[in-house]
Every structure is written in structure tokens, then in C-alpha cells.
Amino acid sequence: MLAAVLSSGRRLTGDELASRREAGRQAAEHGVALRSLLDLYLGGTRMVWRELATPGTAAATVLVEACFQAASDAVVALAEGYDTAHHIALRQEEAGRREFIDDLFSERSDLGRLAERAQHFGLRxxxxxxxxxxxxxxxxxxxxxxxxxxxxxxxxxxxxxxxxxxxxxxxxxxxxxxxxxxxxxxxxxxxxxxxxxxxxxxxxxxxxxxxxxxxxxxxxxxxxxxxxxxxxxxxxxxxxxxxxxEVLLRDRAAMSDLIATVLGPLHNTRGGAAPLVETLDAYFSHGTVPGAARALHLSTRAVVYRLERVSKLTGYSATDPGQRFTLEAAVLGARLLDWPAHPLTPSG
Known part of the structure; x- marks a missing residue:
């Protein structure tokens, strides 16, 4: 191809450029480094030049320009083909990666095939x-x-x-x-x-x-x-x-029943259930009346009064070890279901 250019001074044809793009694409697909590919073509250009060019003549100047123009065009075409193949490979790799991720976090994927593909992405x-x-x-x-x-x-x-x-x-x-x-x-x-x-x-x-x-x-x-x-x-x-x-939320209906049964009577107060539930939560979180009082910015007397109101309205005492578990479970459930801010879902 270069010999034909040197003999006529012409530029590369469209078909010749297309063949260089194809060569670049194939090189990329076969793992040939772009640096090695360009070195091969430029080295070949030097060899052909030494064999065919006659230095010191007027024609030599024309041939030099034609030679380097052809080499430049060929290298550009090679790089275009190489980049095209590289971008296609990257898109395919990314598509394969996204497909693997979707399967990895799906309950319906083929486990055997998933394990095989995982190794490609570094997972055992x-x-x-x-x-x-x-x-x-x-x-x-x-x-x-x-x-x-x-x-x-x-x-x-x-x-x-x-x-x-x-x-x-x-x-x-x-x-x-x-x-x-x-x-x-x-x-x-x-x-x-x-x-x-x-x-x-x-x-x-x-x-x-x-x-x-x-x-x-x-x-x-x-x-x-x-x-x-x-x-x-x-x-x-x-x-x-x-x-x-997690355990409490596995049966939301049962949790709603527990909250309604244990804490429901707290609605029968002038301030509503929220302040009393908040007091119980602070008491269980800090373990003592003074700790709850500091967290709520209340006096210890106010906290004691609220705990007594809870005991009177619900029949469950926060200070009684035998009743505390039921009361605390109901309070945890209330926090999870954001009660009483949001109404409970009726069971059944």
C-alpha cells in the first residue's frame, strides 16, 4: 500500500483507510497494545522509505510528503478502529457488570451461573x-x-x-x-x-x-x-x-394489637398519649428517673408523675420487673410504627 503511494504520490483511498480501521479493531479485540500497533506501522513506513526513496532529488521531497501523509492517515484510521473496538468492549463489560449486579441482588437468579460469573468480578x-x-x-x-x-x-x-x-x-x-x-x-x-x-x-x-x-x-x-x-x-x-x-416488625398486626392493648388507654388523658409515651421511652433508654428527666428537660417530680399516670391508666408499671418487658415492647413498637402520630392499622 505504501509502495503504491510512493510510486504515485497519491493519498490513501477510502477502501485502504477502511482496511486500516478494521486492522485496528482486530488488534484491539486480540489484546494488542495500541503502542505496539503504532510502532509496527511506523517501523514499516521507515523500512519502505529506505527501500524506495531516492534522497537528494526533487521527487524525493514530494515522496516524503506523500509518505508521511499516508502514514498519518493510516495511523489515524488504525486508532479510530482501535478506539471503536475499545469503546464497544467497555460498553459490553459495563452491560455485563450491571446484569451481574442485578442478578446478584435478585432472588430469582440462577445460583450456579451466578457463582461462575462472580469470579470474573472478583467475588468468591x-x-x-x-x-x-x-x-x-x-x-x-x-x-x-x-x-x-x-x-x-x-x-x-x-x-x-x-x-x-x-x-x-x-x-x-x-x-x-x-x-x-x-x-x-x-x-x-x-x-x-x-x-x-x-x-x-x-x-x-x-x-x-x-x-x-x-x-x-x-x-x-x-x-x-x-x-x-x-x-x-x-x-x-x-x-x-x-x-x-426486626423481630417486632415480623408481625405488624400483632404489634399493633400490643400497642393498642397496652398503650391505647393513654389516649384518655388531657395531653394525649404522646407525652407519656415519650416519657416511657426516655425512662427505658436512660434507665433512671433522673436520666429521663435530663433528656426531657423536666423535673424528676414531673417524670415520676407521668410514670404513675401510665401505671394507673394501663395497669403496667415501668418500675415493676414483671411488667416492664410488656410495656417496653409496646413502646418500641410505638416508635417503629410512629404511634400515636400515625393511627394503627386494624388487625384482621
């Missing part, structure tokens, strides 16, 4: 994994600054370990082997320091197998939701801290 699903989830009012996306910063930092620090940093349902998610608990800690620290101010992080428990990742993810998400509903101040919460609440 036979091991136990911990899923850590970050959620904020501002959605996390693959291209958002916080997502990219956290992902880059985690990848650099744990380069030799099997981590998966992804976005799922507008949350930022870290999947790490349970043998690397510091990954969850680092992820939480990075998100809370570089992410949105209102960001909250939930840490699931370690679970083994393909479904273990999904289970840990669900726990992490629920721990965030529960922390928000219960008004927890901590930005990082763990699923283990909310196991009792």
Missing part, C-alpha cells in the same frame, strides 16, 4: 460476605463525585483483595469478604467524610453463599430505615443493633 460467593450500604437524600450514581471518590480510594487501599463497589437503587454499596472487616469500616469512614452530610451507612451481617450477599444487603438497608424511623443520631449503624426491632 462460597465465602461469607458483608454488605455495607450508604444512603443519602442525594442519590448515589456511578458518575457522582462521591461515588467515584470512594470507589477510587477503596480500590487503591484494598487493591489485592476481592471488593465490589457499586451503586444499587440510588445507594452506594460495598461487598467485601467477612475476612476483611476493615473494608466495611473504611468504606463507612470514606462515605461519611466525603459524601453528603445527611448520608447514613448501614452494615449488614456476614452471610455465606450466593444468597448471602442479598441477605446482608437487605439487613444493611433495613438498619438504615430503622435508624431513621427511631431517630438514631449515629451515622453508621449495624444490623446487629436492630435484631430485636
Amino acid at each position: 460467593l462460597a465465602e461469607a460476605h458483608i454488605v455495607t450500604v450508604a444512603k443519602a437524600d442525594e442519590p448515589f450514581g456511578e458518575a457522582t463525585p462521591a461515588s467515584r471518590t470512594v470507589s477510587a480510594t477503596m480500590t487503591n487501599r484494598f487493591r489485592e483483595h476481592d471488593l465490589l463497589i457499586i451503586t444499587k437503587d440510588e445507594r452506594l454499596v460495598c461487598v467485601a469478604p467477612s475476612s476483611l472487616p476493615e473494608a466495611s469500616t473504611e468504606f463507612a469512614q470514606q462515605v461519611t467524610s466525603t459524601g453528603p452530610r445527611n448520608c447514613r451507612v448501614g452494615v449488614g451481617r456476614a452471610h455465606r453463599g450466593p444468597r448471602g450477599v442479598l441477605r446482608s444487603f437487605g439487613e444493611a438497608c433495613r438498619s438504615i430505615d430503622l435508624a431513621e424511623r427511631l431517630g438514631h443520631a449515629d451515622r453508621v449503624v449495624e444490623a446487629t443493633d436492630f435484631l430485636v426491632f
